[in-house]
Amino acid sequence: MKPTVTLDRVQAPDGSWLVLQEHDGTYSMRIDGVPLMSTNAHASEETMAELACQNLESKAPRVLIGGLGFGFTLKRVLELLPGQGSVTVAELLPVIVEWNRKFLRSINGDPLEDKRTTVRELDVYDVIKSSPARHFDAILLDVDNSPDPLVQQGNERLYSTRGLRLTQAALAPHGRIVYWSANVDERFERNLRSVFRHVQAIPAKSYPQAKRFTHMLYLASNGALD
Template sequence: MTPWQLLDTATVPGNGGELQLYQRGTEFSIKLAGRGELMSSRVHGSEEVLAEQTCVRLTAEHPRLLIGGLGMGFTLAAALRHVGEQARITVAELVPAVVSWNRGVLGGCAGYPLQDPRVSVHDGDVAQLLKREEPAYDAIVLDVDNGPEGLTHRNNNWLYSMDGLNAAYAALRPAGILAVWSAGAAPEFMQRLQKVGFDVDEMRVRAHGKKGARHTLWFARR
């Protein structure tokens, strides 16, 4: 079997550890040193469902979306396939190297979505945008870390706290959607969303088609 080759490493701000980019043939993997694989170019079905189901729920004619977490670009690419030419998407990515990887060696995995003129990149924490607390978005998609319990960046926990969810609520336009990806179930998180005032739908989907682990998606309407 072809061995994995380490292509690059990057430090996660805020003492979040080290990301490692690996390649084996046409397959790519991003790992967190000492914690294992975070994402793979082979497995991205639930991320695509997250974006697709968010877009299905949009009511705005020319929507503006905010995606927290670029990853390998699959969530962004799926969103672009399901919105019109007048839509605008901001993707916030905390680790600058992840953006560079997606502009370079990783770009082909998802079809180079960063080259789409509808996309702009915020180099920094998505929380910075949410803390402005102004109704700027028709959808906020959080594909950050491992879900409600962060692995790579402790400050990610704020996103899923009552303060973070209240900020997301304030950043959404009327009838806007907050969509959240999680590696596992978190009943208390759904209760938190409802306490903020969201109407919430929960979905369980396979990581890749009908195979793999079951991931949890929440779609919370303002």
């Protein structure tokens, strides 16, 4: 049996410990012992990208991704965007960017090197707050396990009603936003419906062959979702 190897262990600004491990070619990330993600279970991240990029009206769409993770959402968005499109990735922790470049290039295809990608090592909330009105054609937010409960309490403001309204203001009139959640969150869905005209809760699988849906994607827009 092959051992699990700890590749790096870093303390985040909030005091939590972030750990990157590898076992038999599979990489995983934990925060204070809580599993966050794995390279063998990323189907929901790809579905998230497909929902966000569907029916984009602009010939040069601008996309914002909150949370780099293992880079699978970014990779799929780049596959779907036209050559004139651009992607801004907001990642609060520089070590996540470093891990992608150092350990994960052979796994995710190195999307950080795509000329359409810009990385901002900032909280995505601050990126949204400082963005011009109606700037992004699509926004994808995957910065915690779910709106409630949160792994990192500092992310609460992103999912609050004020955070939803700020995000709406940064979105183009017919733009789309997708929130990733580890589970069903009816209260968050109600908050979304109080801000956006159209909302869909879409179950998602962790990996294509999974027999059941384990995650939830919340798709919202002020334009039609069909």
